[in-house]
Amino acid sequence: MSLEDDIHQLVLAMDGVATVYAADPVWLSALKQLGSLVDPGSGATPVPFVVCSEADDGGTQERGPGPSGAGSLGEASLPDAASAGGRSVMTVKIRIGTDGSLPAPAMARSVAGAIRTLVTARQPEVQVRALVEISAIGV
C-alpha cells in the first residue's frame, strides 16, 4: 500500500474518527480525472482521501496519480513549509468527520500527531506538516 493509503487506514481506525472525506475539492478531482483521460497511459484516477506533497528546493510536488497541484487545505501557505532547516517538508492533507466521542479540536491534534509518527517512521529525513480539517462534527 502507498503512504497515502496507510495514512487513510490509520486515521480511519482512530477512535473518534467517523469518516475520512475526499481530500480534494471537486474542481481538482475533475481536473485530475481530465488529466487521466488526456494521458493515454493512465487509468481512472481514484478519489484521493489523503494528499501528500513534498516540498524541497525545487518547489512542491504532489505524490501519487494525477496531475500535480495544490488542494484546498492550506494551499495558500504551502510554500512556507519548503525545506525547514535543510530538511524537506512533506505536507499531508486530510479532511475528517468526527463521531462525537472525543472533542473535535483534540481529534485534529491527535490525527496530526498520528500522521507525523507514521510518516516519520517511514521517512525520517522529512519533516511533516499536517493539514487536518474537521469537515463534520458528530454528537
Next chain:
Amino acid sequence: MNPTHDCGRRIEALSDYLDSGTSPDAEHIDYCPQCQAQLAGLRSLSAAALLMMDDDVASATADDTGWLDGIMANLRLESRAGRTIPLRGGELDELSETEGAVIALVRTVGDSLGGVLIGRCQLEGDVSVPGEPVEVKINVSARYGHPLPELAQTLRDAVFAELLVETELNVTAVHVAFTDIRPPVIGNGSGESGKGRS
C-alpha cells in the same frame, strides 16, 4: 436563491439520491462533506414534513409553511463549508474546522431537543481569528405547548456546552429567536421529540 452549493451538486439531485438511493454521482456524494451535511439536513426535513402530514397540517395555508422555507434556505447555507476556523496545533501544522461543520453541530444539538427545529443559524464575528468574540444567532421553530423561555435557556445551555467542547471559539453569546410556532402534535405524542441528550 441559487440552489447550487460549494461542490456544485444541486439540492434536487441530492433529494433524488435520498429518495432512490442511487445516483451516477454516488461516489462523490458518499465522500463529500458538503453533500453529506446536506443529506443529513434533508433527512431531518423529511422527518419534520412527515410529522406535518401526520398532524394534517399539510393542508394548512401557505403561511403555515414559512418555517419550512426558512429551514430549506438555511440548509443550502450550511451545506457550504464556509469560513475556516483555526485550531491550535503544532508549529508546522494547520488544523481547522469548517464553519459549516460548526453550524451543522448547532443544528444537531437544537434538533435533538424536544419541540425545537433550528432554522437559520449564524456565527457572527471573525471566526478565522483565534480568541475573537463570536456570537451565535439561532432562529427556532418551536412546537406549541413548550414554554418558550425555558426552551430558549435549554437550547442556549446545550449549544454553549457543545461549542465549548467541540470548538475553540470564544463564544460570548447565544441568541435564540423564536420565529415560528408549530401546531401541537395530536395523538400519541411520538415523533420529533429529540433523542434526549444528557
